[in-house]
Amino acid sequence: MTHPRLHPARPDLAADHLEGIVEAERFVEPVDMQVTAGVTAIRREPRDDGPMDTQALFGETFAVLEERAGWAWGYSRHDGYVGWIDMAALSQSMAPVTHRVSALRTYLFSEPDLKSAPLCLLSMNSKIAAGERDGRFIDAGGRGWVFEGHLVPLGTHAPDFVAVAEQFVGTPYLWGGKESLGLDCSGLIQTALEASGINVLRDTDMQEAEFAERFTAIAVDAPRQRGDIVFWKGHVGIMTDSNRLLHANATFMATVSEPVAETERRAAENDSPVTSVIRIEG
Incomplete structure (x- = not known):
């Protein structure tokens, strides 16, 4: 592109x-x-x-x-x-990554001890070079220690990207964000799909063009189902069932689940109809 x-x-x-x-x-x-x-x-x-x-x-x-x-x-x-x-x-020191964070977020500890000082928070899809195990902790390439229960090997994918996205309900809206403490609409899509083994581009316009080529477009007025991805100009969300949309948005300044009819009503007031609906299958 x-x-x-x-x-x-x-x-x-x-x-x-x-x-x-x-x-x-x-x-x-x-x-x-x-x-x-x-x-x-x-x-x-x-x-x-x-x-x-x-x-x-x-x-x-x-x-x-x-x-x-x-x-x-x-x-x-x-x-x-x-x-x-x-x-x-x-x-400049590159540690080949082997695992990713599968939890919404976890701490990188200074020692393999839950009472040790945390160095920082790691959000979902952060990646580490797993080293030795000490108790329940894994060495992150000499850069700290992570609870092993919050890690999965690269190539291990969540079976349901919608369930991944639902973990972010209540997360504050942050333009450009893709972390568990703040993210935007397309950041939510990219993060949830990556956790499920589907790597996609970052921004809404990029995603809409890419998805139209990679996945199945359905009519904008066709019945929808869980996992359908709905695009407006500059916005995107995920259907959690036939009637509800999960999306990070500036109206609520958070990730919320709401009736999609409400989202569409607000968008229509701003002369912004649904531009496409994509079904990710397989």
């Missing part, structure tokens, strides 16, 4: 794999770095108050193309999203 948010190219600099495709003053081979903060913002500009477009979770890889005054410009290896990350959240 050539969307600017997924296109690591500027007039002065671009990723080397784009040479011959785009014009830039120079092309650079990315340097992979690993996120070692519990979560970190991918920002549009290299400053602490720069707009946050998305987030990177512990253990994910960020391909760095430029370092500038404590900031790294590049793209996420997870979903291709381009932006700036605070260098303090990254490490």
